[in-house]
Amino acid sequence: xxxxxxxxxxxxxxxxxxxxxxxxxxxxxxxxxxxxxxxxxxxxxxxxxxxxxxxxxxxxxxxxxxxxxxxxxxxxxxxxxxxxxxxxxxxxxxxxxxxxxxxxxxxxxxxxxxxxxxxxxxxxxxxxxxxxxxxxxxxxxxxxxxxxxxxxxxxxxxxxxxxxxxxxxxxxxxxxxxxxxxxxxxxxxxxxxxxxxxxxxxxxxxxxxxxxxxxxxxxxxxxxxxxxxxxxxxxxxxxxxxxxxxxxxxxxxxxxxxxxxxxxxxxxxxxxxxxxxxxxxxxxxxxxxxxxxxxxxxxxxxxxxxxxxxxxxxxxxxxxxxxxxxxxxxxxxxxxxxxxxxxxxxxxxxxxxxxxxxxxxxxxxxxxxxxxxxxxxxxxxxxxxxxxxxx
Amino acid sequence: xxxxxxxxxxxxxxxxxxxxxxxxxxxxxxxxxxxxxxxxxxxxxxxxxxxxxxxxxxxxxxxxxxxxxxxxxxxxxxxxxxxxxxxxxxxxxxxxxxxxxxxxxxxxxxxxxxxxxxxxxxxxxxxxxxxxxxxxxxxxxxxxxxxxxxxxxxxxxxxxxxxxxxxxxxxxxxxxxxxxxxxxxxxxxxxxxxxxxxxxxxxxxxxxxxxxxxxxxxxxxxxxxxxxxxxxxxxxxxxxxxxxxxxxxxxxxxxxxxxxxxxxxxxxxxxxxxxxxxxxxxxxxxxxxxxxxxxxxxxxxxxxxxxxxxxxxxxxxxxxxxxxxxxxxxxxxxxxxxxxxxxxxxxxxxxxxxxxxxxxxxxxxxxxxxxxxxxx
Numbered sequence: 230x231x232x233x234x235x236x237x238x239x240x241x242x243x244x245x246x247x248x249x250x251x252x253x254x255x256x257x258x259x260x261x262x263x264x265x266x267x268x269x270x271x272x273x274x275x276x277x278x279x280x281x282x283x284x285x286x287x288x289x290x291x292x293x294x295x296x297x298x299x300x301x302x303x304x305x306x307x308x309x310x311x312x313x314x315x316x317x318x319x320x321x322x323x324x325x326x327x328x329x330x331x332x333x334x335x336x337x338x339x340x341x342x343x344x345x346x347x348x349x350x351x352x353x354x355x356x357x358x359x360x361x362x363x364x365x366x367x368x369x370x371x372x373x374x375x376x377x378x379x380x381x382x383x384x385x386x387x388x389x390x391x392x393x394x395x396x397x398x399x400x401x402x403x404x405x406x407x408x409x410x411x412x413x414x415x416x417x418x419x420x421x422x423x424x425x426x427x428x429x430x431x432x433x434x435x436x437x438x439x440x441x442x443x444x445x446x447x448x449x450x451x452x453x454x455x456x457x458x459x460x461x462x463x464x465x466x467x468x469x470x471x472x473x474x475x476x477x478x479x480x481x482x483x484x485x486x487x488x489x490x491x492x493x494x495x496x497x498x499x500x501x502x503x504x505x506x507x508x509x510x511x512x513x514x515x516x517x518x519x520x521x522x523x524x525x526x527x528x529x530x531x532x533x534x535x536x537x538x539x540x541x542x543x544x545x546x547x548x549x550x551x552x553x554x555x556x557x558x559x560x561x562x563x564x565x566x567x568x569x570x571x572x573x574x575x576x577x578x579x580x581x582x583x584x585x586x587x588x589x590x591x592x593x594x595x596x597x598x599x600x601x602x603x604x605x606x607x608x609x610x611x612x613x614x615x616x617x618x619x620x
Numbered sequence: 621x622x623x624x625x626x627x628x629x630x631x632x633x634x635x636x637x638x639x640x641x642x643x644x645x646x647x648x649x650x651x652x653x654x655x656x657x658x659x660x661x662x663x664x665x666x667x668x669x670x671x672x673x674x675x676x677x678x679x680x681x682x683x684x685x686x687x688x689x690x691x692x693x694x695x696x697x698x699x700x701x702x703x704x705x706x707x708x709x710x711x712x713x714x715x716x717x718x719x720x721x722x723x724x725x726x727x728x729x730x731x732x733x734x735x736x737x738x739x740x741x742x743x744x745x746x747x748x749x750x751x752x753x754x755x756x757x758x759x760x761x762x763x764x765x766x767x768x769x770x771x772x773x774x775x776x777x778x779x780x781x782x783x784x785x786x787x788x789x790x791x792x793x794x795x796x797x798x799x800x801x802x803x804x805x806x807x808x809x810x811x812x813x814x815x816x817x818x819x820x821x822x823x824x825x826x827x828x829x830x831x832x833x834x835x836x837x838x839x840x841x842x843x844x845x846x847x848x849x850x851x852x853x854x855x856x857x858x859x860x861x862x863x864x865x866x867x868x869x870x871x872x873x874x875x876x877x878x879x880x881x882x883x884x885x886x887x888x889x890x891x892x893x894x895x896x897x898x899x900x901x902x903x904x905x906x907x908x909x910x911x912x913x914x915x916x917x918x919x920x921x922x923x924x925x926x927x928x929x930x931x932x933x934x935x936x937x938x939x940x941x942x943x944x945x946x947x948x949x950x951x952x953x954x955x956x957x958x959x960x961x962x963x964x965x966x967x968x969x970x971x972x973x974x975x976x977x978x979x980x981x982x983x984x985x986x987x988x989x990x991x992x993x994x995x996x
Contacts, residue, residue: 345851345883479732479960480911493911508911510696510937510955510970511963515911545881547851572880581910583960593909594880606912 275311278331287331287351288313290462303460304333308353316460318529324359325529326617327456331557334454336590345547346590349462350554352451352561356440356619360448360456361612363520363531364389364539365401373404378429380607383501387519389537391607395573395596396420396430398447398540398611405613406444414442429600437542437565441616447542448614449562450574450592456614457534457577457589459527464588465489465534479583480508490535490587491518496580506606508581517580517607534587537610538575538595545572545594572597579608685981688897689933689988690919693975696938696955700743700752701968705729708741708956708968710772710830710890710940713748714783714809721745722809723969724758724773724785725956732958735790735797737769742810748944748952748971758812759787759804765814766791767802772830772890772940776863782807784863786831786842799828799885801844830890833863836900836925843875843891845904851881853888855904857926876902876920876928883909890917890940893925896976900925901933903941914961917941921986931986943974951975 271281277288290302303314307330319326331353336346368386370393371377378392393401396417403413419433437446448456465486480493487495493508496515505514521531544564552558567573575595578586585591595609603609700723702708711725727741739757761767769790775783785804790797804812832843839859846854855876860868878888889905902920907913917936920928938955939962945951951974959967979988 479958481731481960506912509914509939509957509961509963510966511911511961512965513963547881547884550850570879579910581912583909583911586909591909594882597880599880608910608912 272311276313277306278308278311280311285311287333288460290333290460304458304462305460306331308355314460316527318525318527320362320529323362324615325362325456326359327357327452327528327614329354329357330455332455332458332460333462334451334458334590335554336588346592347548347551347554351557352455353557353559354452354455355560357617358448358452358614359617360452360528360530360614362525362529364537364610364612366390366520370401373401373408378604380604381501381504381516383504384516385519387521389517389520389532389610391517391537391610392604393610394429394431394600394603395540395567396432396435399435400430402445402447402613409444411444412438412442414438414444414446429603431569431598431600433569435567439565440560440562443616445613445615447540447611449560450541450543450576451558451561452614453533453539453541453576454589456528456530457526459530461527461589464590465526479585480511480513481584483584486534486584486587488524490523490578491532491580492535492578492582492584492587493580494584496535506581515580517610533577533589535578535582536580537577538579538582538593538608539577540595540609540611541574541576542567543574545574567596569598575609581606581608686978687921687933687981687988688899688976689979690896690901690903690936690943690951690953691934691975691977692936692938692953693973696953696966696970696972697749698966699748699750699969699971700745702727702741702743703754705731705959705967706741707732707959707962709737709958711942711954711956711969712774712785713942713944713954714775714777716744716809717781719746721748722775723752724775725969726771726773727757731960734771735769737771740770740773740787744809748946752969755810758806758810759814761789762814765789768792768797774832776833776835778805778863783809784833785812786833788829788831788844799846801828801831801842829886832891832893834893834925836895841893841925842869843893845886845888845891847884847886848874848877851884853878853882853886853906855888855891855902855928859926873926875926876904877930878906879930892942894943895925899923900928901943902928903936903943905939905941907939911961914957915939915955917955929986933988938970938972 271283272285275285277286279285288304288306290304303316305316306313307315307328331351333349334352335349366387367377367379367390370390379390380392381388399415399417403415406413414437416436416438417432421431482494486492493515497513499518500514500516502514505516508515517536523532525531526533543562544567546563552561572594573596575593578591706727706729709726711723714722716722721744723743725741726737727739728736730736738761740759742755742758743752744755745752759770761770767789771788773785773787775785778784783806787802789800789802791800792798803815805815806812828844828846830845834841839861840863841857841859843855843857846856848854854874856872857875858872859870862868887907889907892903894901899921903917906916906918915937917938919933919936920931921933922928936953938953939957940955942954943951953972953974955970956968981988
């Protein structure tokens, strides 16, 4: 590579749009001061991303049978460097960095049966963020809100907090922001109950002031999915597991899943009699478990699958309303405002979920004004994110 | 299931079958010898109407309106376990002219695989609590009819000594079938002949699954389930004065809509409607992809069998629940489901006594306050 070409590459990395705008459409070469032709192909040396207005490819994981999936292959593209993969663990004080970039979201199952997950599609997130390494625990909630709404107090302070409404989780995020001297990310309007942590709160509306807000917030559903996948196109980011069609679903104890998630196949283990919930009519009684006991993913995150569902900040949309998935979705959010009757997206599945729900793409509706079961089943918790300043 | 007067224990009446004959618009053929008093107190939906159009109980002073709320009054007991590893899911019960009970339902040998459910199970018993004997399956998905799966049968008795079954079929690609409603008829409970066509409005989205048929006093109502364009689970219905009139079906009406959107295939399932004390009670499974919510049956009530507001009265821990009443007036709730979510010990048909609890009604909003007053 000549020095001139390297310079062009560096300029493009620093100013992608300018690189593209300056380029004559269709031109792949310029002439340097010596009159020699210089290759200015914006995609030269790049594996993926969009440079100079050109698509330089996408990162595709190995399209091989399920059992042969290569866990080291990645659909993640560092859109600034134009390289695939390279994700790593970067955690400090219970928070882990998730870089900006693009990845493959969605679920192959949707191709055969119309679930509420869209089929595989590309998503680009332009903001890096940090995310809590585990679900917010009962102890963390207690410290900020002074109460513990969990229906599973016997599980302990290291267990994920649940039993709170989505609005309560929003209030927690704001209160933590205020405590740390940060501008809260949400504006709450006309809440039914004072947000004291021991009353299920429902509000007329919640407005997210923007993804660049400095405080803490819930992740968008795609931020969550990016964090969970860590580049993996498979259900789990930390194991070469995809669900083959002949996999028996539901509460079967699967050795592939057990190291990764608390789900209905293993969540009865160690459950405390008296505060556990029967799984169907099985006679098996289950609860969430202390966070961090299951295998971490490439970002260092635990319990992205199972234990408790996790609220996101994204209003619920059906797959047909999620945008044109034939093209790359950029920072999809689905709206900044959530009304009291609107459900939001929950991700990650819970201790009561079956095998097929413990998957990065899995999503379910949560939130809204119907809080009747929240304190009973305690299936939904959350973890927070914070947008990182642009590099 | 539409049945009343079936024997919950040995040696009871055939009133349920008799009543259905009276309800069939194709003619009346009531046996005078068996036209006992119960008939006049019975609705064609298959449940005994004890006090038709009654306004509901009060506390005596009239200060607090009260309402009946169904409640499980005992343990769900397994009464029938299919052979091998087969499970029973959505099911229907019907009373034969000899007093025997017939059970039909979804089945497969796995722990739960909806697209592998290709035949409909059949079992018989002298009473609800058994002993049950499994018979040969009655229908198997017929590739020549484009069927890949058979689901959710519901049987009604017809005038002339035969029975009509509506069931859901998966048609088309095995892993992504479309849902449709189909019909079969039988005169002996064992041999079922598919109707040549099923020109039913619910025979396509937003209906197309989990049919349930009742006579509401003036017409047949065929319920099924589906979703609207925003993925809100729905129960829909169409009506017909004559089940055999293919042109008699009304347009599809929405009976109930879940305010929370969910699965593309609809999270409201297994609608079952009974009449009690002048109210129509709708039981529906509000399912989810987790083992806890799998056994959530939500109950609504309305004066109009075609319109229920989303004001749940109560929740019962049952899946694909059906409500039945024995000849002695006792009520029962059934439940069945995938082995993975009900466990091996509860594989098959579960039955529990059902009572109608009298509770105070929250003023004006149609919901119970939870203040228990008594039972009936």
